[in-house]
Amino acid sequence: MNPTESLKDYKRVRTLAIRSLFEIIEQSSEGTVIVDRDANIVWMNERYARRFGLNSAQEAIGRACESVIPGSLLREVVRTGRPILLDMQDTPKEPLVVMRLPIHDSAGAVIGAIGFALFDELRSLSPMLKRYLSMQEELASTRSLLRARQTKYNFAHFIGTSNAGLEVKRRARRSASADSPVLLLGETGTGKELLAQAIHSASPRAHKAFVSINSAAIPESLLEAEFFGTAPGAFTGADRKGRAGKLQIAQGGTLFLDEIGDMPLPLQSKLLRVLQEKEYEPVGSNEVLQSDVRIIAATSMDLEAAIKRGEFRADLYYRLNVLPIQVPPLRERLDDLPALSEAILEELRSQHELNHAALDLLRQHAWPGNIRELRNVLERAALLSDDLVLTAADIRTAIGTFIPVTHTASPSLEPLPQETFSEARARFDRQLIETTLVQCGGKVVEAAERLGLGRSTLYKKMVALGIAESQ
Numbered sequence: 001m002n003p004t005e006s007l008k009d010y011k012r013v014r015t016l017a018i019r020s021l022f023e024i025i026e027q028s029s030e031g032t033v034i035v036d037r038d039a040n041i042v043w044m045n046e047r048y049a050r051r052f053g054l055n056s057a058q059e060a061i062g063r064a065c066e067s068v069i070p071g072s073l074l075r076e077v078v079r080t081g082r083p084i085l086l087d088m089q090d091t092p093k094e095p096l097v098v099m100r101l102p103i104h105d106s107a108g109a110v111i112g113a114i115g116f117a118l119f120d121e122l123r124s125l126s127p128m129l130k131r132y133l134s135m136q137e138e139l140a141s142t143r144s145l146l147r148a149r150q151t152k153y154n155f156a157h158f159i160g161t162s163n164a165g166l167e168v169k170r171r172a173r174r175s176a177s178a179d180s181p182v183l184l185l186g187e188t189g190t191g192k193e194l195l196a197q198a199i200h201s202a203s204p205r206a207h208k209a210f211v212s213i214n215s216a217a218i219p220e221s222l223l224e225a226e227f228f229g230t231a232p233g234a235f236t237g238a239d240r241k242g243r244a245g246k247l248q249i250a251q252g253g254t255l256f257l258d259e260i261g262d263m264p265l266p267l268q269s270k271l272l273r274v275l276q277e278k279e280y281e282p283v284g285s286n287e288v289l290q291s292d293v294r295i296i297a298a299t300s301m302d303l304e305a306a307i308k309r310g311e312f313r314a315d316l317y318y319r320l321n322v323l324p325i326q327v328p329p330l331r332e333r334l335d336d337l338p339a340l341s342e343a344i345l346e347e348l349r350s351q352h353e354l355n356h357a358a359l360d361l362l363r364q365h366a367w368p369g370n371i372r373e374l375r376n377v378l379e380r381a382a383l384l385s386d387d388l389v390l391t392a393a394d395i396r397t398a399i400g401t402f403i404p405v406t407h408t409a410s411p412s413l414e415p416l417p418q419e420t421f422s423e424a425r426a427r428f429d430r431q432l433i434e435t436t437l438v439q440c441g442g443k444v445v446e447a448a449e450r451l452g453l454g455r456s457t458l459y460k461k462m463v464a465l466g467i468a469e470s471q
């Protein structure tokens with residue numbers, strides 16, 4: 001039979017072609033593997049076995065394909081009966097281009113699958129491979145960046161079942177589904193940052209970055225660059241290449257502006273533009289960048305008073321004050337003390353517990369540093385005590401300057417029986433000053449500022465009313 005004639009015998013040509021195809025692919029491939037209908041390996045060539053760290057192909061026989069070839073999709077091919085004609089397979093060396101085909105019996109049922117790792121094709125596919133590798137690297141670095149930017153807290157970390165605690169949690173939870181700015185107001189250590197993180201993690205932006213920036217902790221001269229980034233060449237030295245600002249890093253996610261009350265006025269105007277126009281320019285650049293971030297701001301400052309002093313822009317305040325959440329101080333949610341203390345001791349991996357008297361004492365302190373202070377006190381008490389039951393004496397020592405909570409009661413305007421006008425006024429003044437001192441952590445200068453008095457005037461009043469400075 002001459003060759004041309006033989007090609008007319010279709011059935012024979014087909015059989016020959018199938019055999020040649022198998023042999024050519026098998027010989028020129030980096031590896032071939034065959035699995036049965038349970039995706040267990042029934043045959044594998046030696047080269048492929050060595051690539052996956054086996055001494056001989058024999059060791060692979062009978063094993064599930066994934067236990068030899070991590071990430072193998074042969075099981076899927078057996079299950080669906082559908083081939084995967086071109087795919088990338090990661091291996092301990094470089095990735096391979098693979099082809100996976102189902103094997104049918106004469107009745108057409110799937111009885112296994114065969115996988116070829118195409119080796120020779122790799123060179124011609126090298127541009128595609130390079131791109132695949134660089135995309136993988138990019139993905140890995142984005143993932144690790146994102147992990148570093150992911151939040152530590154969610155709503156389960158916010159302990160508190162007091163009415164005040166539950167109300168805050170409810171409002172914060174509700175704000176998670178919105179995209180408007182949130183303004184967290186409250187004293188230091190009340191959990192504003194924890195809540196900001198929890199809002200982000202419950203929001204549709206949770207898979208993107210949570211980035212925080214503290215206006216009080218960064219020198220004013222650096223704040224703008226930190227915020228908006230710098231254009232290449234804007235500065236000499238380390239920043240010559242340009243640097244991404246927090247706004248850019250937070251793109252798609254949430255930007256937490258801690259201590260917003262301390263933001264310098266010029267930056268406040270630029271932030272307003274971000275909120276209104278959703279655009280900004282990096283320092284030293286004319287390029288206008290689009291911004292897509294959710295803003296959560298926090299402050300322990302009375303922003304309305306700051307507006308009156310001309311230190312905070314009223315228009316920015318109104319723009320930020322869309323979803324305000326007042327986070328109560330610990331002394332207004334004393335019912336949460338036992339649960340908070342237990343959670344903190346657990347987090348500190350301490351075996352210590354508090355006796356009744358210790359808990360009672362915790363209830364009598366005004367906690368100017370709130371939950372952060374409670375945490376420090378419990379940590380100190382646990383460190384200093386050899387006994388696993390912490391007593392009131394242990395707590396008293398750990399607190400340092402004790403500020404009785406009764407002093408925080410709001411000044412009563414109810415006259416006492418037989419009280420003269422000047423006695424009632426002295427009582428009111430004393431309560432007002434004592435409360436303010438507690439709220440300012442005993443700092444007279446701060447209390448004077450809050451009350452709108454000169455420092456020496458406040459000192460004089462304290463002496464006249466018999467208020468000790470250690471308040």
Ligand SMILES: Nc1ncnc2c1ncn2[C@@H]1O[C@H](COP(=O)(O)OP(=O)(O)OP(=O)(O)O)[C@@H](O)[C@H]1O
Nearest residue numbers: 157158159160187188189190191192193194371372
């Ligand atoms: N409700 C809470 N449940 C459990 N832990 C809390 C709670 N509130 C605050 N904390 C803890 O108290 C500490 C201080 O909280 P956080 O930093 O969120 O306060 P803050 O209001 O942002 O303080 P600052 O204004 O000083 O930045 C953190 O360790 C936080 O985990």
